Amino acid sequence: MALDRQLLQTIIGEFTVDAEQLREVAANFRQDLKLGLIDPKDSSLRMLKSYVGLPTGKETGEFLALDFGGTNVRVSRIKLEGAGRFEVIKKVGKPLIIPGEYDYIGAESTAEQMFDFLASLIDEAVDKDHETKFYLGHTFSFPSNQTNLYNAELIIWTKEFKTAGVEGKIVNDLLKTSLEKFGLTNVEPIAVINDTVAVLLSAAYQHPDTYIGSIYATGQNNCYVEASIHDPENAGVGGMILNLESGNFMKLTPNRLDVEYDEGSEKPGEQRLEKMVSGRYMGELFSMALSEIFEEKGKNYGFTAIDMSSILMDDTIDGDRIAAIVKDKADKNVDSEECAKIKQLAAAIVVRSARLVTAAYVGMIWHRTGTGKISRQHIAVDGSVYEKMPLVQENINRALSELLGEEAANVDTILDNGGSGLGAAIAAAMAVNHNA
């Protein structure tokens, strides 16, 4: 069956964000920051306090870093050497789910099983050493309410995690209980941070002039340093980093497919921006669009962001690789012209994502700058979509220029690969210094 080309063109239009809409999203984001600082209840940004500011770059010592936020969990031992230098001494990692074997993120799994699994991985990272004292920094990449650097209470699972008994709990307390069970009383969790905060700490440790941290991967979220907040519990310098949980930003217009996806999702009405931009959802939107185009609306072909990336990377004249992916996932035969159209659809979804993410960056830059001129600065970004998805980086740059004009020359995005682990170690060092 041939695909419905007219519908495809319409859907591509629905995924297009023009210059005016882009500017409006950036302005709304800035406005929500302003409102959120006065009272987070009046903003769709959660403005979560992290109780940490920027590092000085002089932090030193060996720390354990737990990076927990996607389907893969990693634990590393990291030696901070000061002057922005560090060494990863050991790194272990495991997925939280192996279909058919185990699953710690489904609704059937419990908090205890999940945190025991984390403790067993920590045991591996310390080579079962139950004597040496280790301070642990924990990058926990979900919205959490904090009252200090240790105390983080999970507000709500995102990224379709469903494990029972974690929402509303202090995650480091759950971790401590499991560590004790494993005889790991020598491991002391001392700091919890969001992954955006970790990326910002890691980048700022190595590059001054970095004030915004961003994750652009399975999930999407941003944080920035708010210079006006001072708190005795705050470690570090320059103000306090706020985790915006900007995946929940609501002041933008979802299209027909966004609305349909949201209605059938685990948490309808939540995470509007994230559901329009992050890796976890782009494949779903692409699948939904294709099912309409193939006149099989409602059928889930299971395309992922990785499939979209392969489709966009196909440079064969006839789109052979695209045809193979479509055959594999949707069981449809498509000719070369149709392959080109399918590629355009993937591109539209990805370009929209990059433009909306950039609008949020610019909202933060405008807010931090106030009325002055935009200073020279980096935006630290980590995540597979930013790193590997074709079209993303060039469209971020294009949207920055569209919104900032000549001043865009002062802003660049830098990849902070592995920042989640390093940032956790830096946060642990900052907590030790603060408590000293």
Ligand code: BGC
């Ligand atoms: C979470 C954020 C996190 C982001 C990136 C979102 O789903 O709510 O806390 O920073 O994913 O991992």
